[in-house]
Amino acid sequence: MNLIRYYNQNRKKIWGILIIIFSAFILLQLVNTVYNINRQQTIVTPTNDIKQGINTKTTQLTDKRSVVTGEKIEDNQLESAITTINKFISYCNEKEIQKAYELLTDKCKEQLYNTIEIFEQAYYNDIFNGEAKTCSVENWMNNTYKVKIMEDILSTGRNNNSYTKQDYITVEKQGNEYKLNINNYVGSTNINKTTQTDNISMKVINKNTYMEYEVYTIEVTNHTKSIMVLDSRTDVKSLYLEDRNGNQYPCYSHELIEPMLTVHQGETKQITIKFYSSYITTKKIEAIVFSDVTLYDGQLSEGVKFKANI
Numbered sequence: 350m351n352l353i354r355y356y357n358q359n360r361k362k363i364w365g366i367l368i369i370i371f372s373a374f375i376l377l378q379l380v381n382t383v384y385n386i387n388r389q390q391t392i393v394t395p396t397n398d399i400k401q402g403i404n405t406k407t408t409q410l411t412d413k414r415s416v417v418t419g420e421k422i423e424d425n426q427l428e429s430a431i432t433t434i435n436k437f438i439s440y441c442n443e444k445e446i447q448k449a450y451e452l453l454t455d456k457c458k459e460q461l462y463n464t465i466e467i468f469e470q471a472y473y474n475d476i477f478n479g480e481a482k483t484c485s486v487e488n489w490m491n492n493t494y495k496v497k498i499m500e501d502i503l504s505t506g507r508n509n510n511s512y513t514k515q516d517y518i519t520v521e522k523q524g525n526e527y528k529l530n531i532n533n534y535v536g537s538t539n540i541n542k543t544t545q546t547d548n549i550s551m552k553v554i555n556k557n558t559y560m561e562y563e564v565y566t567i568e569v570t571n572h573t574k575s576i577m578v579l580d581s582r583t584d585v586k587s588l589y590l591e592d593r594n595g596n597q598y599p600c601y602s603h604e605l606i607e608p609m610l611t612v613h614q615g616e617t618k619q620i621t622i623k624f625y626s627s628y629i630t631t632k633k634i635e636a637i638v639f640s641d642v643t644l645y646d647g648q649l650s651e652g653v654k655f656k657a658n659i
Contacts, residue, residue, distance in 0.1 A: 409485050417490045430494060430520040433527040434486060437518075438498070442481040446473055454521050454528040456537045460557055472532060476514050490630055493519045493535055493560075517560045533560040535628050544658045548572035551657040553637065554619075562601070563590070563626040565637060567657060568619050571612040575646035579610040579620075579639050579655075587641045590624045591656075593633045598626040634659050 410431055414421050433452065440449035450458075450465045462468035476482070481501040489495045498514040519530040530536050535558040543552040550570040557564045571577045580588045588605075590598040601623040612618045626634070636659055641652035 409483075410487070412487050415488045415490055416495065422488050426492075427488070429522075429527050430488075430492065431486060433520055433529060434484075434494065434496065434518055437529055437531075438482065438484055441473060441477045442501070444479065449473070452529050454523065454530055454536075456557075457528075457530045457532075457534055460534060460537075461532055476516075489517060490628070492521065493517055493628070535559060540659055542658055544656065546655060549577070549642070549655060551637075551655070553657055553659050558628055560628050561625075562623055563598075563634075564621060564623045565590075566619065566621050567637065568617060569612050570617040571614060573644055574614055575644035576614065577612045578607060578643045578645065579612065580605070580641050581607065581643050581652065582641050587639075588622070589638050589640075590626055590634050591636045591638050593635050597638075598624050598634075600624050 410427065413424075413427060437449055437452045440446075440452070446469050447465060450462070450468050453462065453468070458468075462471065476498055482498050483501045484496050484498045486497075487495050494517070496516045496518050498516065516531060517533045517535070519535050521528050521530065521536065537555055537557050539555050540553045541555075543550060545551075548571070550572065552568040554566045554568055556566070569577075569579065586599065588600045588602070592598070604623060609620060622637070626632075637657040639655045639657070642655045643652045
């Protein structure tokens with residue numbers, strides 16, 4: 350009876366306290382929900398099939414939009430990319446060099462790291478060298494991500510803010526797996542386009558794209574009765590790429606010597622040429638221009654221009 354009388358006498362106060370407690374509980378739940386949503390927008394958690402044995406806190410996504418275009422990247426694309434990059438960084442942290450190497454595409458291995466020993470010496474030792482690292486990731490363009498690799502303070506116990514390595518990593522799907530092109534290598538494109546003028550045939554086989562340049566492989570056949578020199582000057586102005594707007598991208602002339610560009614009578618020769626052409630998806634290269642092709646048959650003929658269409 351005393352309890353009932355106390356309740357009747359203090360009914361308003363009791364209900365007031367209960368309402369305050371309930372409101373505080375609801376508010377706490379709302380705050381927690383908002384926090385989790387914001388956290389999910391900045392950190393993409395790897396899928397369940399790779400969580401075992403992998404440090405899922407190694408890699409953080411800083412933005413869900415492309416740095417270059419400003420376009421929002423699909424969540425599935427981001428999750429696959431961050432998951433694969435996280436696996437790679439984690440394997441390197443755990444000194445699982447073989448597993449890290451196996452995450453590279455075949456083309457990346459072919460272009461940069463023919464053997465695991467080369468990968469270990471040229472990439473792993475330069476960036477990791479037996480120490481754990483963390484990294485932040487932001488989408489650059491399409492499937493290419495800008496990755497900043499930093500010292501892991503929790504693992505090393507040091508606060509070395511000056512240590513930062515930057516890489517551009519491209520994620521490719523090969524079959525049912527995702528693989529990586531690292532060290533600023535974007536990828537390979539098959540072209541296989543042939544241009545023939547008079548007695549010269551030139552086939553552009555493929556190109557390998559890096560963040561700062563492109564490397565084209567061409568096959569030239571000399572059907573003339575003379576020795577052909579594709580560019581006797583070998584300077585940056587006479588051999589270049591040309592885009593659809595007429596812009597020119599010169600070659601690395603210091604890497605070329607005349608014998609490399611000399612094709613004898615009846616010979617078919619494969620040549621690789623590097624150009625100052627940075628990675629921009631909106632750029633459309635239409636031709637490789639040789640503006641000083643000369644023929645030598647007892648005497649040197651006047652140079653002519655040859656455009657190999659792409």
